[in-house]
Amino acid sequence: MSSTVEVADRMTVRGIELEVARHGTGQPVLLLHGMQTFDPRARFFQLLAAQAEVIAPSHPGFGGSPRPDGFETIYDLTRLYLDVLEALPHDRALPHDKVTLIGCSFGGWLAAEIAATCCHRINRLVLVDPFGIKLGDRETADILDVFNTAPDEVQRRSWHDPARWSPDYDAMTDVELTVRARNWDALSLYGWHPYMYNPRLSYWLRRIDVPTLVLWGASDGIVTPTYGRAFAGMIPGARFASIEQAGHHPELEQPEAFASHVLDFLNA
Amino acid sequence: MDAWWQCEVPYPFVPQQVLDAANSVRGSLPNRWCDPRIAADLFEEVIDEFLLCDDMGLNVIAIEHHAGINSLLSANPLLLGILARQTRKVRILSLGTLVSLRQEPVRIAEEYATADVISRGRLEIGFVKSGGSEMASANANPVNNVERYWEAIDLIRKALTHQDGPFSWQGKHFTHRHVNIWPRPWQQPHPRLWAATGDPQTAAEVGRRGMVQVLVLRGPEGTKRAYQAHRQARVAAGLPKVTTDNFAYAALVYVGDTDEEGISIGSKLLWFLNTSLRSAPQYSRFLPGTAPPHIAAQVYRSRPKTDVAAGLANAEKGVTPANQNAAKLMAITPEQAMAQGILFAGNPDSVYRQIMEFYDKVGGFGHLAMIGRSGFMTHAESEKGIRLFAKEVLPRLREIGPIPAE
Numbered sequence: 001m002s003s004t005v006e007v008a009d010r011m012t013v014r015g016i017e018l019e020v021a022r023h024g025t026g027q028p029v030l031l032l033h034g035m036q037t038f039d040p041r042a043r044f045f046q047l048l049a050a051q052a053e054v055i056a057p058s059h060p061g062f063g064g065s066p067r068p069d070g071f072e073t074i075y076d077l078t079r080l081y082l083d084v085l086e087a088l089p090h091d092r093a094l095p096h097d098k099v100t101l102i103g104c105s106f107g108g109w110l111a112a113e114i115a116a117t118c119c120h121r122i123n124r125l126v127l128v129d130p131f132g133i134k135l136g137d138r139e140t141a142d143i144l145d146v147f148n149t150a151p152d153e154v155q156r157r158s159w160h161d162p163a164r165w166s167p168d169y170d171a172m173t174d175v176e177l178t179v180r181a182r183n184w185d186a187l188s189l190y191g192w193h194p195y196m197y198n199p200r201l202s203y204w205l206r207r208i209d210v211p212t213l214v215l216w217g218a219s220d221g222i223v224t225p226t227y228g229r230a231f232a233g234m235i236p237g238a239r240f241a242s243i244e245q246a247g248h249h250p251e252l253e254q255p256e257a258f259a260s261h262v263l264d265f266l267n268a
Numbered sequence: 269m270d271a272w273w274q275c276e277v278p279y280p281f282v283p284q285q286v287l288d289a290a291n292s293v294r295g296s297l298p299n300r301w302c303d304p305r306i307a308a309d310l311f312e313e314v315i316d317e318f319l320l321c322d323d324m325g326l327n328v329i330a331i332e333h334h335a336g337i338n339s340l341l342s343a344n345p346l347l348l349g350i351l352a353r354q355t356r357k358v359r360i361l362s363l364g365t366l367v368s369l370r371q372e373p374v375r376i377a378e379e380y381a382t383a384d385v386i387s388r389g390r391l392e393i394g395f396v397k398s399g400g401s402e403m404a405s406a407n408a409n410p411v412n413n414v415e416r417y418w419e420a421i422d423l424i425r426k427a428l429t430h431q432d433g434p435f436s437w438q439g440k441h442f443t444h445r446h447v448n449i450w451p452r453p454w455q456q457p458h459p460r461l462w463a464a465t466g467d468p469q470t471a472a473e474v475g476r477r478g479m480v481q482v483l484v485l486r487g488p489e490g491t492k493r494a495y496q497a498h499r500q501a502r503v504a505a506g507l508p509k510v511t512t513d514n515f516a517y518a519a520l521v522y523v524g525d526t527d528e529e530g531i532s533i534g535s536k537l538l539w540f541l542n543t544s545l546r547s548a549p550q551y552s553r554f555l556p557g558t559a560p561p562h563i564a565a566q567v568y569r570s571r572p573k574t575d576v577a578a579g580l581a582n583a584e585k586g587v588t589p590a591n592q593n594a595a596k597l598m599a600i601t602p603e604q605a606m607a608q609g610i611l612f613a614g615n616p617d618s619v620y621r622q623i624m625e626f627y628d629k630v631g632g633f634g635h636l637a638m639i640g641r642s643g644f645m646t647h648a649e650s651e652k653g654i655r656l657f658a659k660e661v662l663p664r665l666r667e668i669g670p671i672p673a674e
Binding site: 148149179181185188189192 | 412548
């Protein structure tokens with residue numbers, strides 16, 4: 001194992017540099033963000049960090065993480081995070097050799113890919129409104145095309161309360177907007193085609209052999225709770241739970257309910 | 269100087285209230301608003317106009333756009349095939365089949381070689397980068413569009429020139445293990461290559477490759493900068509200097525008997541800008557990959573700091589991003605369009621003078637690409653403009669030979 005991990009806001013794994021937010025102590029939780037990177041000041045982040053060590057990298061190309069040349073597929077991301085999982089337990093001689101893996105939205109797709117590949121460093125898996133599989137017939141898209149849909153409509157379908165949660169670009173700093181533009185480009189690169197799913201993943205979800213919780217915002221209009229229940233049904237023993245008054249980002253819209261679901265699952 | 273005529277075959281007959289209610293007239297407007305009988309009439313008229321160009325010795329251009337009122341030419345090779353057979357004299361520029369949207373560059377090479385042979389060597393091949401709603405229409409990832417563009421061009425060029433049996437291509441975006449096209453092109457080693465582009469990075473690559481560079485409606489400053497980038501890249505690479513024959517400019521052009529007629533009918537061409545450019549935000553300012561993130565971020569704002577954005581864009585790319593250029597063009601008036609070298613219109617003397625003023629401002633160019641019919645311009649008006657241009661303006665332009673581009 002030639003990889004190393006630095007305890008800082010950067011982490012380098014097998015030559016790939018990641019920006020990473022780390023908060024809290026205790027059971028390590030690897031948190032994979034979705035279409036946008038997480039702000040560690042977010043309420044849900046702090047609630048988790050009160051009882052666990054939350055390790056939240058920005059995927060290459062997102063946030064402040066560089067993207068190596070040619071690194072542009074889900075295949076690359078899956079192998080990168082398998083390496084991260086190998087490296088984390090050696091970091092600071094943590095007493096834990098396993099990590100709880102949480103993935104939201106696009107990051108939920110990654111988490112499912114990682115767990116379907118290899119679970120031996122994972123003790124629990126939490127998928128939050130994940131993308132990643134194809135369920136509907138060939139003329140029914142499961143996942144709203146966020147690139148080819150009017151931005152207002154994307155926001156309307158993203159949130160239970162769009163008036164409160166839709167981003168206000170006019171109020172953002174240049175740096176925040178630049179991060180959003182980086183995130184958008186990276187998301188398009190990884191997820192454009194086939195749009196936000198791997199045609200073979202649903203077949204292999206049966207390989208996931210750790211306790212799994214699938215959480216879903218009841219008002220998610222990007223990808224529906226019906227899809228979520230079917231997704232959970234493909235993972236052996238997975239439990240599905242819905243979070244009321246939340247859309248595609250229940251961790252942001254209902255941080256208390258979200259954290260309570262996750263922490264109960266972690267401590268069970 | 270050579271001149272080339274084109275018509276995008278726009279479809280302006282959608283009721284205005286439908287257009288006003290749509291957030292985009294490209295990409296997403298339902299095609300029930302396109303009456304195929306009207307479309308057939310338009311194609312018939314425009315193909316007749318291309319044939320008139322052939323009679324008058326004016327070269328022709330076949331373009332391609334997808335899924336919008338701006339153009340019904342979604343299948344460039346079909347028009348190319350018609351022009352290759354039906355015209356007899358003039359040169360034909362495909363500008364072009366949209367290469368980065370298509371999965372099979374080898375098939376494109378077959379189409380081009382076939383058109384070159386049918387026309388007995390009158391084909392010129394142009395490549396357009398595409399953007400905006402074309403990405404949605406073609407399922408094409410906008411983020412690595414430029415990479416696909418160059419790789420497709422490389423593969424097409426090799427397919428056109430390789431004469432020794434099957435070769436293999438295993439590139440980043442395209443793999444094709446057994447390439448061996450029949451027929452091979454008429455022109456050897458291959459038809460002349462063109463590229464339509466505005467940004468200096470691409471312009472530099474176009475320059476290094478010795479392709480003809482077309483600037484479309486960019487005005488004098490953007491055009492001059494792009495030509496300069498082309499020339500400077502050649503110097504930096506130690507390549508021989510090119511002449512003005514490597515440079516082309518595309519503008520709206522209409523010639524009438526009088527200035528009044530030329531400007532009044534020529535102003536109808538502005539429909540192309542005022543009406544047919546309107547594109548939803550997901551196809552324009554929020555399209556991934558169209559500008560570096562620190563520039564793209566500026567246009568996220570509902571009240572963009574335009575000066576800042578333009579300044580950054582100028583520093584980074586040498587020109588404003590295409591979507592900002594489009595925003596400026598949509599609001600343009602005939603007077604502004606004429607002042608900025610977007611529209612050349614008037615009587616033959618005036619149009620010649622306007623072209624030459626622009627020529628002097630940008631350091632010269634060897635090809636004028638005329639957007640010659642758009643919007644509600646009638647077939648009769650279009651044919652009159654073609655005749656007047658070809659008789660009264662073209663002979664004067666022909667006297668301007670290529671000069672070394674300094």
